Amino acid sequence: MKNKQFLNQLRVICGANIRSINANIMYRWISKFQSYPITVNQKSAMVFSPHQDDETLGCGGMIALKRSLGVPVEVVFLTDGRYGRPEWITPETIVEIRQKEAVNALTILGVSSSEIHFVHQLDGSLQDLPHDERQHVVNQLVQRLQSFKPGEVYVPHRKDVHGDHEATYKLVQEAIAASGIQVELLQYPIWMLWQNPISFNLKFEDMSNAYRLAIDSVKDRKKQAIESYISQMSGLPDGFLKRFFLPYEIFFKH
Ligand SMILES: [Zn+2]
Numbered sequence: 454m455k456n457k458q459f460l461n462q463l464r465v466i467c468g469a470n471i472r473s474i475n476a477n478i479m480y481r482w483i484s485k486f487q488s489y490p491i492t493v494n495q496k497s498a499m500v501f502s503p504h505q506d507d508e509t510l511g512c513g514g515m516i517a518l519k520r521s522l523g524v525p526v527e528v529v530f531l532t533d534g535r536y537g538r539p540e541w542i543t544p545e546t547i548v549e550i551r552q553k554e555a556v557n558a559l560t561i562l563g564v565s566s567s568e569i570h571f572v573h574q575l576d577g578s579l580q581d582l583p584h585d586e587r588q589h590v591v592n593q594l595v596q597r598l599q600s601f602k603p604g605e606v607y608v609p610h611r612k613d614v615h616g617d618h619e620a621t622y623k624l625v626q627e628a629i630a631a632s633g634i635q636v637e638l639l640q641y642p643i644w645m646l647w648q649n650p651i652s653f654n655l656k657f658e659d660m661s662n663a664y665r666l667a668i669d670s671v672k673d674r675k676k677q678a679i680e681s682y683i684s685q686m687s688g689l690p691d692g693f694l695k696r697f698f699l700p701y702e703i704f705f706k707h
Contacts (some may be wrong), residue, residue: 473692476646480696483646483703488663491704493518496604496637497525499597501625503579503609503617504534505551506682509558510697511641512607513675514668515704520563521671527568527601528559529594531621532576539687550684558678570597579620587624594628603636610640610705612659614648639664639704647693665701672700 498519502508508516508528516526534551535544542550556566572593574582582590598606608625609618622640629636668675676698680686 470692472647472690473695476693477696479646480699480703483660483663484665484699484701487660488665488703491664491666493522493524493666494605495522495524497601498527498605498607499601499603499636500526500528500607501531501594501609501621502528503531503615503621504537504576505530505555506534506537506558506679506685507609507618507641507643508555508607509562509675509678509682510694511609511643512702513558513562513678513697514671514702515607515666516559516562516564517671517674517678518666518668525568525601526564527570527597527603528555528564529570529572529597530555531572531579531590531624532574532617533571534576536576537685537688539684542684547684551682554682554684557681561674561678561681577617579624580616582620591624591628591631594625595632598628598632598634598636602634605639606636607639607641607704610642610645611707612645613642614644618643637706639706641702641704646696647690659705662706664704664706666704667700668702669700672698 493515498515500508500512500516519526533548535548537551538544538547552571556569559569572590574590606625606629608622611619611622613619613622626638629638679694679697
């Protein structure tokens with residue numbers, strides 16, 4: 454039994470290491486050879502985040518850069534994040550804790566609490582929402598888009614290998630179409646490079662139209678914002694965070 458536990462543990466550690474190495478190689482390959490450089494611009498941005506941490510991991514540098522220039526940024530969280538819970542936190546309190554952590558992280562990046570919105574859908578439910586509930590969510594997103602009128606919208610990558618993340622892409626895309634406003638859509642990868650070692654399931658066109666934003670000047674602030682998600686730090690796989698501390702953020706335009 455002990456041997457079996459040991460072997461299972463070894464498998465988890467080796468799996469995480471292989472994913473970590475692959476994710477880093479792919480990230481560095483995209484940022485060096487497979488992406489166009491972009492610089493921060495004056496367009497206001499609305500970031501849609503399935504859980505409390507995705508926005509900071511995927512777009513924290515972009516948010517800090519825009520805010521340092523005084524460009525408006527709003528963030529919309531789609532789920533309550535109740536299943537991202539370490540053992541030492543009860544299910545009753547995790548939702549509140551993650552909301553506070555989101556406000557803390559975004560304050561560090563320069564976004565005030567009045568620019569942060571919570572849609573409060575159940576964590577893990579976005580892919581299978583009943584028709585009426587789904588329409589209700591889309592309507593809320595349309596309202597957010599129409600009142601803020603962003604120049605850019607940031608969403609998780611459409612192939613991010615996570616139900617809530619891929620559903621967020623679809624819901625936001627639908628909301629943009631229904632809102633009638635013209636925006637530039639940029640996709641940020643969170644799990645895509647991690648869950649697709651050596652690009653399984655990814656076609657070459659999925660990796661094309663990649664853009665890299667240098668975030669050197671705000672890298673430390675992004676790190677501090679990521680670390681303010683205290684409840685999430687222990688639940689992430691070893692090595693997962695590494696690429697989010699690098700001096701570039703990658704976005705895809707399709
Ligand atoms: Zn997430």
